[in-house]
Amino acid sequence: MLVDTYGRVATDLRVSLTDRCNLRCTYCMPEEGLQWLAKPDLLTDDEIVRLVRVAVTLLGITEVRFTGGEPLLRPGLTGIVQRCAALEPRPRLSLTTNGIGLKRTAAALAAAGLDRVNVSLDTLRPDVFKTLTRRDRHADVVDGLQAARTAGLTPVKINTVLMAGLNDDEAPELLAWAVENAYELRFIEQMPLDAQHGWKREGMITAGDVLESLRTRFTLTPEGDDQRGSAPAERWTVDGGPHQVGVIASVTRPFCHACDRTRLTADGQVRNCLFAREETDLRAALRSTAPDEEIARIWRLAMWGKKAGSGLDDPSFLQPDRPMSAIGG
Numbered sequence: 001m002l003v004d005t006y007g008r009v010a011t012d013l014r015v016s017l018t019d020r021c022n023l024r025c026t027y028c029m030p031e032e033g034l035q036w037l038a039k040p041d042l043l044t045d046d047e048i049v050r051l052v053r054v055a056v057t058l059l060g061i062t063e064v065r066f067t068g069g070e071p072l073l074r075p076g077l078t079g080i081v082q083r084c085a086a087l088e089p090r091p092r093l094s095l096t097t098n099g100i101g102l103k104r105t106a107a108a109l110a111a112a113g114l115d116r117v118n119v120s121l122d123t124l125r126p127d128v129f130k131t132l133t134r135r136d137r138h139a140d141v142v143d144g145l146q147a148a149r150t151a152g153l154t155p156v157k158i159n160t161v162l163m164a165g166l167n168d169d170e171a172p173e174l175l176a177w178a179v180e181n182a183y184e185l186r187f188i189e190q191m192p193l194d195a196q197h198g199w200k201r202e203g204m205i206t207a208g209d210v211l212e213s214l215r216t217r218f219t220l221t222p223e224g225d226d227q228r229g230s231a232p233a234e235r236w237t238v239d240g241g242p243h244q245v246g247v248i249a250s251v252t253r254p255f256c257h258a259c260d261r262t263r264l265t266a267d268g269q270v271r272n273c274l275f276a277r278e279e280t281d282l283r284a285a286l287r288s289t290a291p292d293e294e295i296a297r298i299w300r301l302a303m304w305g306k307k308a309g310s311g312l313d314d315p316s317f318l319q320p321d322r323p324m325s326a327i328g329g
């Protein structure tokens with residue numbers, strides 16, 4: 001098991017498959033992109049599958065989420081999914097993606113064993129999408145969402161970040177559209193994880209703002225805490241149900257006490273928290289003759305030192321050196 005000194009047990013593994021992305025969301029990456037990881041530094045497909053196997057067979061991981069960067073840019077994605085789906089015990093497999101290219105790949109990913117997807121979409125307006133992501137790909141994302149639903153990668157969840165003055169008036173519209181299309185919408189508070197270090201607490205749209213805006217059009221009934229478990233999203237039933245909407249208040253209502261996550265970067269570093277300033281190298285062990293048990297031991301040690309909280313509210317908080325896209329969101 002992956003236990004920390006506060007008694008939390010990590011069962012959910014986020015695996016970043018690449019730090020590259022084909023969008024340039026303003027809250028994530030600068031227009032010119034970033035210095036990408038060098039190919040030899042990236043874990044190979046075999047190395048990723050081996051680490052997932054160690055996590056599942058020796059460390060109690062039951063959920064694996066592939067992310068990035070943009071995981072659909074990883075050429076071997078379908079094969080990685082297929083090999084992870086063949087593991088015993090079989091982990092639940094999901095993908096966080098911007099949806100570009102999903103129209104083409106959703107059916108193959110489902111056939112390979114992917115269970116479901118989270119697609120990021122911040123706006124219903126193509127012009128706002130272009131401003132926010134610096135790319136004119138809104139229609140591709142909408143097509144990708146539809147393909148995911150058709151392929152049975154359900155529930156299809158949508159991740160939305162609202163930005164003041166850009167798309168913060170769209171919450172009710174987005175929810176109405178999600179309900180109509182059977183997507184589960186989750187709003188995520190903007191976090192200080194952008195490469196440009198441009199995040200400001202004063203300017204962010206909070207969970208409270210989102211709920212106030214949604215309540216102008218919908219009746220929201222909170223889901224009981226007993227049903228939330230370690231899920232980061234607080235959920236509300238919309239207009240009596242069955243549809244629900246989630247809000248991930250990472251900044252204003254952090255859920256660190258119930259965190260069940262461990263993260264693996266595309267270059268083989270374990271992170272015990274999105275906001276951690278330290279990483280633990282597994283790649284060196286992988287590329288030596290270390291047996292699985294030794295890799296598991298290093299991973300356990302990395303998780304043992306997990307801090308109680310993200311430290312966001314501490315005046316001495318320092319943003320991690322790597323941005324969200326390089327950590328794996």
Ligand SMILES: C[S@@+](CC[C@H](N)C(=O)[O-])C[C@H]1O[C@@H](n2cnc3c(N)ncnc32)[C@H](O)[C@@H]1O
Nearest residue numbers: 028068069070096097098120159190191324329
């Ligand atoms: C970093 S992306 C990686 C996966 C994939 N490319 C995608 O778009 O979903 C994962 C999620 O992180 C979100 N994200 C990126 N930077 C963020 C930030 N500073 N605060 C909150 N969410 C952020 C994105 O909107 C997306 O939903």
